[in-house]
Amino acid sequence: MTSAPDRAPDRAPDRADGRAAAALPLRPELAGLEPYGAPQLDVPVLLNVNENPYAPSEQVVADVAAAVAEAARGLNRYPDRDFVALRTDLADYLATESGVRLDPAQVWAANGSNEIMLHVLQAFGGPGRTALSFAPTYSMYPEYARDTSTAWVVGRRSEDFSIDPEHARAAIAEHAPSVVLLASPNNPTGTALPAGTVRVVLDAAARVPGGCVVVVDEAYGEFRRTGTPSALELLAEHPHLAVSRTMSKAFGLAGARVGYLAASTALVDALRVVRLPYHLSAVTQAVARAALAHAPELMAQVGSLREERDGLVAWLRARGFVACDSDANFVLFGTFDDRQAVWQGLLDRGVLVRVTGPEGWLRVSVGTPAETAAFRAALVEVTGR
Structure with a gap:
């Protein structure tokens, strides 16, 4: 999925003097493609691109x-x-x-x-x-x-x-x-x-x-x-x-x-x-x-994110979702008959996750405890589980 700010124009605009813009010798395999990019949306809880949720210390x-x-x-x-x-x-x-x-x-x-x-x-x-x-x-x-x-x-x-x-x-x-x-x-x-x-x-x-x-x-x-x-x-x-x-x-x-x-x-x-x-x-x-x-200080945050991830996997499974064992800072979970509708429902509640992976799955990044709590509450509202 690509949000409006990520999209490039389909073609160059016409010249101001009325003449059509010159054709560009684009490589054929690039024709019609859009730039890579996850949606960049202004919502309270951003859990779609696997960022570390903790800003650097002062x-x-x-x-x-x-x-x-x-x-x-x-x-x-x-x-x-x-x-x-x-x-x-x-x-x-x-x-x-x-x-x-x-x-x-x-x-x-x-x-x-x-x-x-x-x-x-x-x-x-x-x-x-x-x-x-x-x-x-x-x-x-x-x-x-x-x-x-x-x-x-x-x-x-x-x-x-x-x-x-x-x-x-x-x-x-x-x-x-x-x-x-x-x-x-x-x-x-x-x-x-x-x-x-x-x-x-x-x-x-x-x-x-x-x-x-x-x-x-x-x-x-x-x-x-x-x-x-x-x-x-x-x-x-x-x-x-x-x-x-x-x-x-x-x-x-x-x-x-x-x-x-x-x-x-x-x-x-x-x-x-x-x-x-x-x-x-x-x-x-x-x-x-x-x-x-500052590697020792920053790696200390990794331990807390691992704990948050493992707790999220356990919570998803307890709610009846399928959640993959993860060695990363995100969890792939599902499965949904209409994952797009679940994604949109979460977004409507201020939580952005990622539509990616095989059909029926969604991916959520591990956030702070407060962000994870917001994701859990939104997912319960959207799915009724």
Whole structure:
């Protein structure tokens, strides 16, 4: 769904002098498409785009402001195009968060994990090559493929939204992709992948003629439940593996647009070839580093969001809804004969959730206790449960 502010004009307006505007040589596969975007509506409870509901503390705000002020004094110069200090800080954070120590040269960053994925497809996709994933999954993946003229194919997830290892092995053998994209935890289902499944995919990818890069997208990795492993633990054994993360979710920095990736130095070096010069501004680098200095404080919020998520799953099930087990900061729930009507009913009561995933399902982000209470009350009114 797209709200009015997200929509682009269908065509350029006529010229003021009365002559028709010149035709634009738009790529045929882009004709008639609208920009990606969830609805941006002014309602009291926003639970549709998986944001962290907690704003940065005043101390974080002060330290970010000071870091930006310092960066501003040098804005007449280009930033460090390889952002070595930020990569070092990210490597230190991952060592603490996952227990995996990486060299800073194994870390890459960009303007959100979206740009990270685009770099991957620019480097390893392209005409005559294929990217593979398993649906339902993140709706931007096929757009990355489209934008890089990479063929897009999907296998299917099982009824419980897991990936059957043998199905994955067969799909890779059949399509011989150059890139496999695995979201874990998966969006929109919240499903995390067992390490054994990832190993099967890595083994199958290693057999693809010409090579195949496997990206495990851990945008919601910090929210995983205790005992759920990170694919970072597999990096040392698999040079064709990349693990992507973001600072938008757990760090509450969606507005800063910082994503990053961990991989072998050879894979990272390939991304350095396709990135635009100085793509990560000095201000962005300063904001990210200031936030990373507060990682312990920000990760404390993650624990409370996990508790809120698990409580929401239990409440939905007690009310007779189906709710997926989630390792993310959202819950996929249903099922509804008319999910659009339920979505609209919630919106009419000031609560915005997301219409996404298989038919009949809705996705709700984990909010503050007050926001979750508002969602519960609205859902009871709309459904009568």
